[in-house]
Amino acid sequence: MELSATKRNRIFWLLQFLGWGFINAFSFFLFTKVSLEFIIFSILSGIFIGVFTTSLLRNYLKKQNLFDQFGLKEILKIAISTVLCSALYGSMSFAAGFFYGKYMPTVDEIEIKILENYNSFWLIAVNSLFIIFVWVVCYLVIKLLLKLNADRIERLELNTTLKQAQLNTLKGQINPHFMFNSLNNIRGLMLEDVEKSRDMLTKLSEMLRYSLTQNDGNAIALEQELEMVENYIDLSKIQFEDRLRFEKDIDPKSLHLSIPPMIVQLLVENGTKHGISKLKQGGTIALKTNVEEDQLTIRVSNTGSLKMGKNTTQLGLKNIRQRLRLLYGERATFGLKEENGEVVATIKIPLS
Numbered sequence: 001m002e003l004s005a006t007k008r009n010r011i012f013w014l015l016q017f018l019g020w021g022f023i024n025a026f027s028f029f030l031f032t033k034v035s036l037e038f039i040i041f042s043i044l045s046g047i048f049i050g051v052f053t054t055s056l057l058r059n060y061l062k063k064q065n066l067f068d069q070f071g072l073k074e075i076l077k078i079a080i081s082t083v084l085c086s087a088l089y090g091s092m093s094f095a096a097g098f099f100y101g102k103y104m105p106t107v108d109e110i111e112i113k114i115l116e117n118y119n120s121f122w123l124i125a126v127n128s129l130f131i132i133f134v135w136v137v138c139y140l141v142i143k144l145l146l147k148l149n150a151d152r153i154e155r156l157e158l159n160t161t162l163k164q165a166q167l168n169t170l171k172g173q174i175n176p177h178f179m180f181n182s183l184n185n186i187r188g189l190m191l192e193d194v195e196k197s198r199d200m201l202t203k204l205s206e207m208l209r210y211s212l213t214q215n216d217g218n219a220i221a222l223e224q225e226l227e228m229v230e231n232y233i234d235l236s237k238i239q240f241e242d243r244l245r246f247e248k249d250i251d252p253k254s255l256h257l258s259i260p261p262m263i264v265q266l267l268v269e270n271g272t273k274h275g276i277s278k279l280k281q282g283g284t285i286a287l288k289t290n291v292e293e294d295q296l297t298i299r300v301s302n303t304g305s306l307k308m309g310k311n312t313t314q315l316g317l318k319n320i321r322q323r324l325r326l327l328y329g330e331r332a333t334f335g336l337k338e339e340n341g342e343v344v345a346t347i348k349i350p351l352s
Contacts, residue, residue, distance in 0.1 A: 008146070012058075020050035023131070045096040049089060054135050057085040061139070082136050083129070090128035158326060179204070185238040200238060203231040211262065218327055219258035222289065222296075226250065228265050229287065236272050243282025244272065254289040257296050259349060260323050267300040267320070267345045275304030275343055291351070298347040306338045320347070 024046030060081055064074065182204050190197040210228050226248075233246045268285055276283045283303025290297045317336065324332040324347070331350040336343070 016051050016054070017047065020047045023050070041096075046093075049092045049096065050131075050135075053085050053089045053092065054132070054139075056088075057081055057132070057136070058139065061143075078136065078140070082132055086125070086129040086132040089132055090124045093128065094124055161322065161326065179208070181239060182235045185235075189238060200235060203234055207231050207235070218260060220261040221255070222257050222259050222264070222298075223255040225259060225261065225264045226255075226287075228262075229268050232265060232268060232272075233285075240272075240276065240282060243279075244276055245282070245284040247284060247286040249286070249288040251289045251291050253291040254296055257291070257351065259296070259298070260327060263320050263323070263347065264298060264300065267298075267347075270317075271300060271302030271304070271343065271345075275302035278304060294351045296349045296351055298349070299344065301342045301344040303341065304343050305341075306336070306343055324349070 021043065024043045061078070064077055182200070186197050186200045186204070189200065207228055233244070237244050264287070268287065271285045276285065285300070285302045288299045290299075317334075321334050324334055328350060333346075333348045335346045338344070
């Protein structure tokens with residue numbers, strides 16, 4: 001279970017005060033002849049100095065994102081910040097000892113000896129460096145454990161999400177309405193052209209096999225995806241005839257590049273189902289790919305309006321966004337907009 005940021009913050013401050021309180025109070029358990037005023041002053045000033053200096057150090061370390069890329073540069077940052085924090089801690093400890101010795105009463109030799117230690121530069125320097133170093137080690141170990149736990153939880157969530165995304169994609173691709181329409185259209189076509197009907201049945205079976213077999217993979221050559229897109233267009237033209245026009249402009253360099261399976265087909269299917277089928281005069285679906293600057297751009301546009309498919313295309317679009325995020329993180333983008341009487345979907349996939 002991952003703790004929320006608020007809970008982690010509360011635990012940090014609780015440990016800060018308890019830890020510094022214990023450190024400063026423990027040493028006085030060994031002394032029995034110091035005044036109560038001296039004990040209270042030492043503990044309270046020690047807690048304040050410890051919490052104040054290490055809180056500043058913590059704010060600095062948090063901004064560095066040390067564990068994202070841990071190397072020599074990060075080690076130097078930790079070392080330098082530790083030394084500076086130790087110097088601040090020692091200076092404030094010296095100031096506290098000086099203040100007590102000058103303005104507060106002393107009752108015996110033990111207190112005087114302790115105060116003399118506050119005036120020893122090397123003793124304060126070594127003591128401060130040791131205490132801050134131990135604090136930094138504890139802090140980094142805890143941060144590392146929290147990060148490892150967060151990474152483990154994220155991996156589990158991503159694996160679960162990926163499986164769900166694959167399942168949703170499978171459901172979205174095996175469209176019973178399209179399959180039954182295609183079978184009925186092919187049955188009607190048999191009365192006119194038996195050879196073409198056989199060819200359409202082959203294309204339909206290839207599409208179904210593609211949907212079932214490729215869904216488990218995360219990458220497929222664009223060339224293979226385009227074959228299934230052509231099959232889908234050919235089957236759809238049985239129903240739409242001249243109402244459906246298909247144009248493509250494929251960059252030859254893109255044909256052998258890998259993409260997540262079925263994302264192009266899904267965009268074409270959405271354009272046909274929620275764009276062309278809504279228009280009495282029909283329309284055009286245009287597919288264009290382009291490779292430049294280590295990036296593959298896939299653009300699918302269709303005649304129509306976004307409002308036409310507002311309530312019915314969300315599953316497919318969510319699947320595309322989800323799979324791109326899982327496979328490429330923030331490096332891949334997916335955009336959908338309406339311009340000049342067309343709905344334009346654009347996918348950009350990094351090549352490295």
